[in-house]
Amino acid sequence: MILPAIEPPGTGQGMPLAPIAGAHTGEVAWHRIRAAYPQQQPLLNLNNAAVSPPPLVVQQAVIDAYLLTSQNPDVNMWSKLDAALPDIKKQLAGLIDCAPHEIALNRNSSEGLSTAIFGIPLTSGDQVLLSPWDYPSMRAGWLQRQQREGIEAVTCRFDWMASDDDVIAAFEAAITPRTRVMQLTHMFHWNGRVLPIKQLCALARAHEIITVVDGAQTFAQMPVSFRELGCDFFVTSLHKWLGAPVGNGMLIVKESQTERTWPLLAPFEQPSSGIDKFDHWNLGTYNSALQAGIAPAIRFHSEIGVRNIHARLQELTRYWVGLARDIPGFRLHTPLDTDDLGAVSLFSIDYVDSKALERELREKHLVHVKYRRVEHVEGLRVSPHIYMLKTDLDTFAVALRDVIEHAGR
Ligand SMILES: Cc1ncc(COP(=O)(O)O)c(C=O)c1O
Numbered sequence: 001m002i003l004p005a006i007e008p009p010g011t012g013q014g015m016p017l018a019p020i021a022g023a024h025t026g027e028v029a030w031h032r033i034r035a036a037y038p039q040q041q042p043l044l045n046l047n048n049a050a051v052s053p054p055p056l057v058v059q060q061a062v063i064d065a066y067l068l069t070s071q072n073p074d075v076n077m078w079s080k081l082d083a084a085l086p087d088i089k090k091q092l093a094g095l096i097d098c099a100p101h102e103i104a105l106n107r108n109s110s111e112g113l114s115t116a117i118f119g120i121p122l123t124s125g126d127q128v129l130l131s132p133w134d135y136p137s138m139r140a141g142w143l144q145r146q147q148r149e150g151i152e153a154v155t156c157r158f159d160w161m162a163s164d165d166d167v168i169a170a171f172e173a174a175i176t177p178r179t180r181v182m183q184l185t186h187m188f189h190w191n192g193r194v195l196p197i198k199q200l201c202a203l204a205r206a207h208e209i210i211t212v213v214d215g216a217q218t219f220a221q222m223p224v225s226f227r228e229l230g231c232d233f234f235v236t237s238l239h240k241w242l243g244a245p246v247g248n249g250m251l252i253v254k255e256s257q258t259e260r261t262w263p264l265l266a267p268f269e270q271p272s273s274g275i276d277k278f279d280h281w282n283l284g285t286y287n288s289a290l291q292a293g294i295a296p297a298i299r300f301h302s303e304i305g306v307r308n309i310h311a312r313l314q315e316l317t318r319y320w321v322g323l324a325r326d327i328p329g330f331r332l333h334t335p336l337d338t339d340d341l342g343a344v345s346l347f348s349i350d351y352v353d354s355k356a357l358e359r360e361l362r363e364k365h366l367v368h369v370k371y372r373r374v375e376h377v378e379g380l381r382v383s384p385h386i387y388m389l390k391t392d393l394d395t396f397a398v399a400l401r402d403v404i405e406h407a408g409r
Pocket of ligand 1: 049050108109110111135185187188189214216217237
């Protein structure tokens, strides 16, 4: 892989992206990318699925913008910094293949998903299909509607390692004449399994069912096209795989759904119309300085390219699994041999307490992985990012072997 030369960005002035420029290939190029990120310390950060550090250029853009906002907040935030937002939406629309006027910017996936969950008009007796593997607070949102309004939240059960065909068959079997919405998680945050969203949305459309896709983990980690997925709502956090500052999210609403969907908070302007009613403007006062980091994050990400990023994340996952898989009792709870593989995977070791393993890795070796428990499965989630090197994963594997060797002694 050859990384293109990178010019200084338009935002975050004074902070060139130069560390990743150059005609280097392979591991050397990734060394240069690592140098463009804040140093991770004291822990080796293998929990990027939760939240990722922003590249230095993004960090600097936020600092610059924050200093600017402090001078004259009202004018500098709403008039100066926000003037860049239409262009930022255009760039995001280009990345995810939707129209700029279908995008609302907000703080995170939870906000975007809650907009859909609480905003889609439903009446008592209407059914919503969920899976056991959806993000817990999103399931809780639908369950709250069940309690408050008498809709029915129906859990469609399937094994998370099941084939795509079996998953589609499970959803198909769960659809009834009362099904109005399908809540679909693009990639499970538990184990990195990607669902066949395009086919599931086609199934939903055939039954006139609205689809809400939780893309918190897929956007910017792998190529995603809103048009191709064919969903009604797509939601993501820009602070995970895009590398935007923490506190940035994106909600995409298909034009045909905008008018009938209620906004999360009642908008300032009445009557309200169009995508604006879901936008940050109508979610109370927000921090424009954080949004000033989106454009440099897009630029940084685009210079590397989403296909290169996805391929690298797959490579890193396959690499660490290759180092660990001969440990006695090692079990991977993530499908490895698929093009959908990304940076998120879950493992456990038979007869080893995963919670204790997480603690030992952290306290003894300064390695940060995430304990996850859902339904009958528990284990440790590993999620590297593009600023990590294979040598980091060597460190992790050595630490893992050491802890396991001494476990129970
Ligand atoms: C699949 C999924 N959905 C929703 C969320 C919530 O994201 P946020 O905390 O950015 O709102 C996450 C966060 O990890 C997630 O992984």
